[in-house]
Amino acid sequence: MADLETRPLQTIPGPAFNEDSPQPISTTRTCADDQDLEDGPLFRATIKQLENKTSALKASTKRILKTAVASVEAQQALMDADTNFLDALRDIPSATPPLTEYMDRTWAILYEQRLRLQQSMRDIILDPLQKRYDYEIKTAEYKRRRFEEASKDYYSYLAKYLSIKPETLSKDKKRTEREQKHIARQSAFDLIRFDYYNFLVDLHGGKKEQEMLFNLVRNQQEESSFYQFISSGVIPHKEALDNVATLMEEAAREQDTFYKERSEKRRTMLTRHNQHVKDMLKTEYIKEQAQLKRTSLRTSANVSDVEENPISTDPGLPEPSQSAGSAENRFKGIHDLENQDRNMLWACGRRKEGVLFSTSKPSKGTAFEKGSNVTWHKYWCVLSGGQLHEYSNWKRHVESHIDPIPLRYATVRQACNADRQFCFEIITPYFRRMYQAISQEEMMSWMATIRNAIESLLNGTGSSVNLIKDHLIKEEETNNDQSPKKGHSRSLSKAIRRGLAERSRWSGFSFTSNSNGSAGHGHIAKNSGAVGQYEFSPSPDATVNTKLLTTLREDRSNVLCADCGERNPEWCSLNLGILLCIECSGIHRSLGTHISKVRSLTLDSASYTPDIVELLRSIGNARSNAVWDPKRCLTTNDDDCLTTDEVDELRRPVPGDTRDFKLKYIQQKYVEKAFVYHTHKDLNTLLFDAIDNDDIPAALYAVALGIDLNRSWPFTSARSSSSDEDGSQNSRNSQDSIPLPTIVLSSGNNLCATNTTGRDKIDDPTVRYPLHYALLYGRRTLPSVMTDRNRLFPMAEFLLQNGADAGIIDPETGNTLASIVGLGSIVEDDAIAYLNLKNAARGQPQIFRASMPIIPSHSFIDATYK
Ligand SMILES: [Zn+2]
Structure with a gap:
């Protein structure tokens, strides 16, 4: 059955084709029925019209080709230029952030897509058009010539054929021969005419025109998908670009502040200079005047008394220095x-x-x-x-x-x-x-x-900042x-290096508010304060460092880096009270000293006064992490229910992680304070209670929550307001009634015996600042720590390290720290000794008991004055 059905399908075209081919010459006119193709005026006019169209098409195609080629070439040139531009940008270090964050990521996509679009332009538009021009439009020219020749030939033949006299064609055979020849010529011309006509018709419109339109549409589709690809490839990276822009804005703002401060400084310098110049000119003028007066006195004897008087009252006659601006410094x-x-x-x-x-x-x-x-x-x-x-x-x-x-x-x-x-x-x-x-x-x-x-x-x-060293070694002065x-040169170069680093940091973008309050003391204080704790200490002593490390590692959490868990950290942050590995210490340093004050435990031994050691012992890595990142412990193991992405999002750095990962975490932790547990408690109460309990981790918690350490305790409210149980007495002991804030960490560490006698001292209305309050409470020194003092002040040290201003003046009482300390019995001798130690390190004046003038702006100060 199948054979019967398939066989006719194969054989049918065969006979049909074979029947046509053996008779190309028909005895009758083949195209006589086609009126349009009769070589008459209509046909000729149509041909003419089509020929005009062809030459117009030729010109326009030529133009399209030329412009398309130019466009493709220009696109290629643009891509090359962009590549060169990008390469040139790589030479500028400051262009790195946008390059790495955005351009490197998007450029490849952009380049690839541009290349693809360019290729499709070649494939879809340029190549077919070129082919059409070369094979069809140029062929039309050839075909036109052939048609014209054929037409000429045919009509001259026809004229000749028709001029033959009928009697000459007497023989039948001859006549038939001629006739056959005539028909053949005629049909050949018909064929040529037919082909030429159809060629022209095809060239204009129909399939060709459609092909052109089709290609154009396809090319536009390619272009549209090009933009789609570009946007979907570029949009994911926009966030990174925006981040860079935000950073730039911040940097610009900081730079603005820096320039403002610098121009302010210059203005001050200029004013001083102008004053000096003015003084100098004034002195010279007075001198000249005096000289003139003296000569005029000598030359003219008949000068009246009235004229003499100004001379006797002139103050600056022979003494130019008296009127000079720097007279008091002479x-x-x-x-x-x-x-x-x-x-x-x-x-x-x-x-x-x-x-x-x-x-x-x-x-x-x-x-x-x-x-x-x-x-x-x-x-x-x-x-x-x-x-x-x-x-x-x-x-x-x-x-x-x-x-x-x-x-x-x-x-x-x-x-x-x-x-x-x-x-x-x-x-x-x-x-x-x-x-x-x-x-x-x-x-x-x-x-x-x-x-x-x-x-x-x-x-x-010996040097006051080397106290702990002196005592630990139990030796005489070094x-x-x-x-x-040798040792000195080494430490000098170290100091210079540090100074340079400091200076370059300051000239760049940096906070300026973390100065130690010694601004009024000019360059002397700056010299001894800014780098004073580092340089020129005798060569590092192994005994001291080992002891310091051993002391701090009594807290077992200090055996691992506070941020990444690296073993045996040998660096610390003074204000955060934590131990860090070298990589994390570098990251901390990059955050600026207003966030973290980094010191080496093995190299900067001069930094560690007994108060600082006590401060470090009071915090330590575990307590610090309980404040800054209480969830840290939870996310390391219990992650069965989390996806790997979530774990990556939540997990904390481990020693092997990249610096970037650690940096991100450390920034989130200490700068953004992203993990700190929030409380609705009043921060001031939190801090004063922490000081009251000598609980430095709790004070750290207040700092982590963003308390301003230079804000005073409200004068009349809070501390004295809720004293209902005490009846009408204005007792400030009512502070006990304020509940202690429940903090996630265990407050009230028992490292040392705390001083509990300080509580009644808060009664003093002059003590209103955290730092002042902290100075009322000393911590008894351990027998192992050798110092001149019986008490250490780690809480005060903590506040100072975190930005408390020792030079603050109470706007309500006019008191300074020095005046409160100097007043009498409120502050113990040990606190004065401690403060003087800090003042010496900063190049500030020493404080003596009752030595400071008191501004009696409030009457109650009299009561405390002894
Ligand atoms: Zn680390």
Whole structure:
């Protein structure tokens, strides 16, 4: 059955085709029935019209091809140019964030899609069009010529054929031959005409026209999908780009602040300079006037009394210095010098550095060589560890100029008979050396600091910031003869490096509000405060560091890094009270000191006063994490019900994680405070209760919740308002009635015996700031910690490290910390000793009991004044 059905299908086309082919020449006209193709005026007009269309098509196609090629080439050029632009951008380091965050990710997509679009333009538009132009439009020209030739041939043949006389065609055979020939010619011409006509019709419209339209639509579809691809490839990265933009905005704002501060500083400097110039001109004018008056007095004898009077009242006659702006700073006598000295002793510690001028060598004799052959050079001088070091060429590299001058048996005095100003000399048993300071103030400051250093050498008191070191070693003052030069140079370069790092950080984007409140003390305080805790400490001692580490690791949580869990962390954050591994410490440092103050436990041993050690012991990694990230413990193991993405989102860093992962976590934890457990408790109450209970982790919690440590306790409310049980008494003990906030961490650590006698002292209405309050409570020192004091002040230390301002003035009472401390019995001697230790490190004045003037702005102050 199947065979029967399939067979006819195969055979049917065969005979049909074979029947047509053996008779190409028909005896009758083939196209006579087709009126349109008759070679008449209509046909010729149609052909003409079509030919005109063809030449128009030729011109337009040529133009389309030319412009399309130009467009493709321009696109290629654009892509090349963009690639070059991107490569050029890579050379600029500041362009990295947008490159890595956005362009590197989107550029590949964009490039690929552009390439695809370009290819489709070639495939769909350009190539078919070119083919059409080459094979069809040009062929039309050829076909037209062929048709015209054929037409000419045919009609000349026809004329010849028709001119033959009928009688010549007598023979039948001959006549038939001619006739057959005629029909063949005629049909050949018909065929040519037919082909040419149809060729032209096809060229314009019909299938070809549709093909062109079809390609155009396809190309537009490609282009539309190009934009779709681009947007779906680019949109996911927009967030990263927006983040970069936000960061840029923040950076710009910070930079603005920096420029504003700088221009403010410049304005101050300019005002000072203008004042100096004005003073100078005024002095010169007065001098000139006096000179004029004197000569006029001498020359003319008949000057009236009236004219003389102004001279006698003129204050600045022979004394230009009196009217000069710096008159009060001028050296006036030995009494003045002593007064200034006392002030200087407060302001200066025992170390100082700065520029001094001197001759190249100290003089051996007792008299200083005067004369013009002496050349003065500029040296960077560092007074530290009881020695004065000189460095030359310090602008390029540090180079010790002469052996350090030991000050133990030296004296310092002003060089009154020097032929230069601001000179002082250091006289040792072996030689004397004259120095020139750059100003009177600098000279006084140097002399005071040197005197201070000499005094401490003679009294046997070492550097105040090295207390713990001194006591742990239980040795005398470090012997300066133990290769001091080497150790010193090393620590100097370290200091310079640190200083440079500090400076570059400050010139970039950084917070400026974390200064230690010593702004009023100018560069002296800044010198000893900013880097004072680091440099010029004698070479690190293994015993001290091991002991410090051992002490801190009594808290077992301190054996692992607080943020990533790395073993044996050797760095710490002073204000957060945690131990960190080296990588996390670097991340902490990058956050800025207003977030974390990073120190090395093995290298920066000078930073660790007993109060700081006590502070570190009071917090530690476990308690800190309970504040900053209470959920940390939960998410490490119990993650069965979580997807891997969720675990990645929630999990905390481990030692092997990338720096980026750790950075993100640490920023979330300490900067964004994202994991801190929130409470509805009043933050002030929380903090004052923490101080009351000597509970530093609870104070840390208040800090984590964003308390302002420089906000005072409300004067009349809260502490005295809810005293219902006490009847009408205005007792401030009513604070007990405020419930303690329930915190997620275990408050009230029992590391040390806490002082419980402080509670009644809050009665004093002058004590309104957290730091002041904290100073009322000392913590008894452990027998293992050797210090001069019976009490340590880790809570006060904690507040200071976290931005409490020691110089704050109570706007309501006018009291300062110094005035409260100095008042009498409120604060113990140990607190004063502690404060003075801090003040010495910062180059601020020392505080003495009842030594400060009190501003009696409120009557109750009288009651506390003793
Ligand atoms: Zn770590």
